[in-house]
Amino acid sequence: MTYVDLNPIRADFRVRPELVVAYVDSPTFAKLADAARGVAAGARSAGGELSPSSDEHVLIVEWKESRLYPGNRGRHGQWLPAAFTMRVRCQLHWSLVHPSRCAGSPPHPSGMIAMHTIEPAAHDPSAPALDATAHECASAPAMTLTSVHTSNFPDLLRQLNGCLVVSTYQAGKLVILRPDGATINTHFRAFNRPMGMAADGERLALGTNIEIAEFRNMPAVAKRLNDPPRHDAVYLARRGHITGAIDIHEMAWDGKGDLWFVNTLFSCLCTLDAESSFVPRWRPSFVSHLAPEDRCHLNGLAMRDGKPRYLTALGETNTPMGWRANKRDGGLVIDMQSNKVIARGLSMPHSPRWHDGKLWVLESGRGALVTIEPATGKKTDIARVPGFARGLDFLGPVAFIGLSQLRESNAFTEIPITEDNSDRLSGVWAVHTGTGSTIGLLKFTGGVQEIFAVQTLPGIVFPEIIHEGAMLATAYALPDVALKDVQFSASIPATDRP
Structure with missing residues (x-):
């Protein structure tokens, strides 16, 4: 014992x-x-x-x-x-x-x-x-996948009327954090190296090792999962697009419904079409050519006014893995609209977000949540968290920040957070954006050491994600115009109907 x-x-x-x-x-x-x-x-x-x-x-x-x-x-x-x-x-x-x-x-x-x-x-x-x-x-x-949390975390999500979805490529899981009475129900789904994610009330997209998987919310399926129903959203797998192993990082939909994603291996921002693995749409001005060389470790994407606007990278470099030479403070933020660098000297920046009229960034190497003024590049520290900060989303005035432990073999070492804080933690921290105070947290205590994405689902408290199994065989989504023509034969009992 x-x-x-x-x-x-x-x-x-x-x-x-x-x-x-x-x-x-x-x-x-x-x-x-x-x-x-x-x-x-x-x-x-x-x-x-x-x-x-x-x-x-x-x-x-x-x-x-x-x-x-x-x-x-x-x-x-x-x-x-x-x-x-x-x-x-x-x-x-x-x-x-x-x-x-x-x-x-x-x-x-x-x-x-x-x-x-x-x-x-x-x-x-x-x-x-x-x-x-x-x-x-x-x-x-x-x-063994285990966690603990502050007792206020379930009520915090309920009061904000939302839940969280977290991706961990290290554990190969997508984790739904949903309030369940006085506890957080940590619901795990297995994927091959899940990383970037985009989600709203109707759809979810997930970047994995070699493909982008897309899901659609079918709330009517909830009654088939529990009686009485307890799920307020059920995301069922709809399609997959094979991209090849391109180290997909962050992704987001634009105002027209196109999915944009960061192709880190080729140092570019991409969309999809029916014929190609990926369609390069933009790359930093300092990257001369497309090549599977991870030249600057392009990683984060922020949308503004329904368009891709700000991106983060770990180095202003144009050689294979060139960013590793100065990963401690060689990070930068790029304005895609002008194709100019608007902030330099950052310690491994990730997860840029435009929220409440401000540009927010996680300076992962310092465990810091910061704001950056796009016009001047001025950086302001808002909060510090005890870990490698990566993965950011908001519900109202609360920022939910992913923390990773970072293994000794990880490339993201020899940075300030690994020197200043030997107690690096893994989990999700809730930070009030007005005060910078930690107001709740969930810590993984087993199985999950590294987190990539944290995604909020506003208006959804207890969702389900289904990507395999019998439910996919008997849950059908039809256009509204076709539903009027659906009619079962009288000989089929109602209990046998999908």
């Missing part, structure tokens, strides 16, 4: 609950509870309280600490909480699979369990089997 420290929230609002795993060879709950208590007692944090829940297979460990938020009396104070409680829910799972199903599993008795710091999600019958067994295979840590 082993344990690690579970610390309460610190003064700078960083959360450090770590993964706790206990292996118990007894099938009895009494011994299981004793083992859990032993782990909790061994933790060095003060103020912990362990109590069994109504479910005999679940124990909950809670650390509570309340702190006032700076700026909580601002103009949005009616919904910003004055304090919050961090809860670490430790759920004990019986092993439901044979040890041989978990790659590399050591022999163990059938009563082996694992205790994880997780927010348990409601059972979802449409979830892929891979996600279902992830929590059962305690000895396969690569399959």
Whole structure:
């Protein structure tokens, strides 16, 4: 049996609950509870309280600490909480699979369990089997996807009337963060290297290893997932476009409905047509030719007035991987309209956004949210977060920022954030744009180390994304004009109709 420290929230609002795993060879709950208590007692944090829940297979460990938020009396104070409680829910799972199903599993008795710091999600019958067994295979840590969050995070999303979708190419998952009672339901969908994403109430596009996958919202399918229905949006796979492995980064639709995406390998901005892998539409003036050489690490795209306008790159370079030589502070922002650089000297900029009449950028290498004046290039720090900041979107006055840990083998090291903050975290931070204060967060504690995109879905609280399985075979989308001609034969029972 082993344990690690579970610390309460610190003064700078960083959360450090770590993964706790206990292996118990007894099938009895009494011994299981004793083992859990032993782990909790061994933790060095003060103020912990362990109590069994109504479910005999679940124990909950809670650390509570309340702190006032700076700026909580601002103009949005009616919904910003004055304090919050961090809860670490430790759920004990019986092993439901044979040890041989978990790659590399050591022999163990059938009563082996694992205790994880997780927010348990409601059972979802449409979830892929891979996600279902992830929590059962305690000895396969690569399959364990866990998280903790501040207790106000679910209410924050509900009050803002939205949810979040997060892509992590490192874990090969698309993660839906949706409020579910007092917890955040972290709903995982598997893809091959998911990165850039664009979404609204009607559609979703996702850039993966070699293709762009497109989905359409079919709300009527919700009643087939749960009875009574609980999903307010169901995105079903509609089509895929093979681009080849071009390292797709950010993407967005323009006012005409065309999808624009950053082709990082070829250092250009592209759209699609029916014949080509991709259609280059623009590249920086300092990049002389199209070549699969990642010359400047073009990565971020901001739309303004329905048109692509601002882009970020990690270097003003024109040689293969030339940006790596000065990745610490060689980053820049480009105005596509004038094809001129409007800001230089940035530390690995990502995720430019035009919001509330301002240009926002994540200076990833410093873990900073900044604004930049397009006319002068003046930079203003708004907030700092404890990690490599990449992935940004807004709901009202709240910026949701993705944080990555960055592995030692990652190319994005030897930058200020890796030197100044050894506690680099992975998750999503909620920052009030008026005060720069952190008002909530979700931290991944297992399985997810690197995040690329964070996408909000305004007006949607509990969506589903379906890209495989039987539902795609029997859910049909027809033009409105054709619906009047749909009529089932009387011999087919209503329960058998799609």
